Amino acid sequence: MKIDPKSTGDLSTQIAQAIRDAIIGGDLIVDERLPSEAELADQFQVSRPTVREALKRLAAQSLIRTQRGASGGAFVNRLSFQDAYAQQVTTSTLLLSMNAVKFDTACEARYALERACGPLSAERRNPDHLATMRAEIHRQSQPGLSDEAFCASDVAFHRALVDAAENPVLSYQLAGAVEAMQPLMNMITFTARSREQIVAFHTRIADALEAHDSAAVDQSLRELAAYTISLADQLMRKRKQTT
Amino acid sequence: MKIDPKSTGDLSTQIAQAIRDAIIGGDLIVDERLPSEAELADQFQVSRPTVREALKRLAAQSLIRTQRGASGGAFVNRLSFQDAYAQQVTTSTLLLSMNAVKFDTACEARYALERACGPLSAERRNPDHLATMRAEIHRQSQPGLSDEAFCASDVAFHRALVDAAENPVLSYQLAGAVEAMQPLMNMITFTARSREQIVAFHTRIADALEAHDSAAVDQSLRELAAYTISLADQLMRKRKQTT
DNA sequence: AGACTTTTAAATGTCTGACAAATGAAAAGT
DNA sequence: ACTTTTCATTTGTCAGACATTTAAAAGTCT
Numbered sequence: 001m002k003i004d005p006k007s008t009g010d011l012s013t014q015i016a017q018a019i020r021d022a023i024i025g026g027d028l029i030v031d032e033r034l035p036s037e038a039e040l041a042d043q044f045q046v047s048r049p050t051v052r053e054a055l056k057r058l059a060a061q062s063l064i065r066t067q068r069g070a071s072g073g074a075f076v077n078r079l080s081f082q083d084a085y086a087q088q089v090t091t092s093t094l095l096l097s098m099n100a101v102k103f104d105t106a107c108e109a110r111y112a113l114e115r116a117c118g119p120l121s122a123e124r125r126n127p128d129h130l131a132t133m134r135a136e137i138h139r140q141s142q143p144g145l146s147d148e149a150f151c152a153s154d155v156a157f158h159r160a161l162v163d164a165a166e167n168p169v170l171s172y173q174l175a176g177a178v179e180a181m182q183p184l185m186n187m188i189t190f191t192a193r194s195r196e197q198i199v200a201f202h203t204r205i206a207d208a209l210e211a212h213d214s215a216a217v218d219q220s221l222r223e224l225a226a227y228t229i230s231l232a233d234q235l236m237r238k239r240k241q242t243t
Numbered sequence: 244m245k246i247d248p249k250s251t252g253d254l255s256t257q258i259a260q261a262i263r264d265a266i267i268g269g270d271l272i273v274d275e276r277l278p279s280e281a282e283l284a285d286q287f288q289v290s291r292p293t294v295r296e297a298l299k300r301l302a303a304q305s306l307i308r309t310q311r312g313a314s315g316g317a318f319v320n321r322l323s324f325q326d327a328y329a330q331q332v333t334t335s336t337l338l339l340s341m342n343a344v345k346f347d348t349a350c351e352a353r354y355a356l357e358r359a360c361g362p363l364s365a366e367r368r369n370p371d372h373l374a375t376m377r378a379e380i381h382r383q384s385q386p387g388l389s390d391e392a393f394c395a396s397d398v399a400f401h402r403a404l405v406d407a408a409e410n411p412v413l414s415y416q417l418a419g420a421v422e423a424m425q426p427l428m429n430m431i432t433f434t435a436r437s438r439e440q441i442v443a444f445h446t447r448i449a450d451a452l453e454a455h456d457s458a459a460v461d462q463s464l465r466e467l468a469a470y471t472i473s474l475a476d477q478l479m480r481k482r483k484q485t486t
Numbered sequence: 487a488g489a490c491t492t493t494t495a496a497a498t499g500t501c502t503g504a505c506a507a508a509t510g511a512a513a514a515g516t
Numbered sequence: 517a518c519t520t521t522t523c524a525t526t527t528g529t530c531a532g533a534c535a536t537t538t539a540a541a542a543g544t545c546t
């Protein structure tokens with residue numbers, strides 16, 4: 001594990017990269033303890049603060065975890081689906097909020113991805129998934145629900161739909177797409193969206209899943225996507241009239 | 244921008260989170276300059292190394308960039324699709340390599356996602372996309388190509404297929420799935436995979452895209468997925484016999 | 487001998503102070 | 517007016533120190 005002397009950038013960047021490469025390359029395995037900060041400083045011929053900056057970079061990516069005390073240190077972290085999921089949601093949210101992505105584009109991407117797991121979900125959904133979806137539908141039907149809670153329930157419903165595909169990789173990939181879209185969705189939720197309409201769509205989807213009817217799931221998702229986009233269009237036109 | 248005094252964890256973690264929240268919450272906008280390290284240290288009542296560790300955490304997530312010299316400092320970074328893409332590939336690769344994901348699961352996820360953008364790609368593909376795909380097919384047909392180069396070309400082909408959907412959000416989401424799968428794919432590439440077969444599949448896909456034939460694209464991708472999984476099965480059986 | 491308490495050593499977390507290097511802007515010189 | 521020099525600001529890096537946490541070792545009592 002060595003740093004390239006002619007490499008560019010800060011020392012802490014180079015050291016972080018060297019350790020990252022060692023982890024990805026399998027030279028450091030999960031739960032293995034890294035040398036102590038003092039040893040790393042010796043090894044890389046830098047000071048301890050520099051080593052620490054490198055370690056913090058890795059910690060920010062959940063590649064390592066640190067523990068204080070005797071027999072403590074930095075350990076290679078097993079990246080869990082949950083960690084990866086959280087990172088993806090953060091990244092996707094920032095990406096969408098900072099790059100003025102058109103609503104149509106985001107919406108199209110989201111429903112295209114969601115429809116990708118429709119057939120699998122229709123095949124593999126189990127009673128637990130159905131129960132979760134029914135529960136969320138019931139919650140969405142309650143009149144006293146706040147807009148934020150309705151949105152959260154909406155996300156939970158679609159999450160259950162994705163999870164029903166029983167494919168953790170798919171769930172992970174879609175998590176960011178579905179959850180990062182929530183802020184964008186809010187834009188229209190608080191104005192035009194009809195809760196009855198959404199609940200009706202969700203009920204159709206749940207029914208189709210229960211019946212293992214893949215085509216019906218796909219059709220419902222298509223229509224839900226179309227409905228969502230039409231709402232956004234309406235809003236756009238209304239805004240143009242106002243200004 | 245303040246840290247919660249009763250919050251848990253390291254100071255650098257808390258400070259990083261406070262700044263992250265400020266960025267996500269819109270209190271710090273893109274390209275805005277953060278206070279200097281000395282000022283942040285004053286503000287949060289910590290030392291400069293602690294502030295620096297927090298900033299390195301954020302830099303690791305591409306949330307900020309730093310510049311030395313007068314009128315330098317840390318600036319809020321516009322998270323580009325490219326940055327997000329790179330992060331996703333890293334995360335996905337680690338996730339798959341550390342969690343013993345079954346090949347079938349990963350493969351299923353990959354092709355389900357890829358098929359999701361098939362109809363869009365069939366509709367919107369332009370001559371550039373087709374040219375890229377034809378070029379990669381041509382490269383894959385050359386006898387002298389190394390296994391690594393064949394794999395890279397394979398990834399480039401599928402990347403072009405995804406990009407043809409002309410939806411950057413979709414491209415970003417799929418990038419991780421396609422590229423992170425490469426190491427897993429290599430597992431079978433170097434043994435059982437028939438290049439002629441793969442090239443034939445790719446040609447069929449490119450032809451279908453050129454003809455705007457969405458159904459044919461989907462069918463080709465289905466068969467390619469089935470072929471890939473069958474190869475993995477073969478390999479598994481062979482391994483069982485050996486041991 | 488075994489269970490409990492105390493001590494100790496190792497490691498991370500944090501601080502202070504300092505210097506090096508880069509860089510843009512102001513000041514000086516032509 | 518233009519070029520060069522100087523300078524202040526800011527990040528990058530270093531050295532050394534102390535605080536805090538933690539597990540293991542040593543000691544002590546029953």
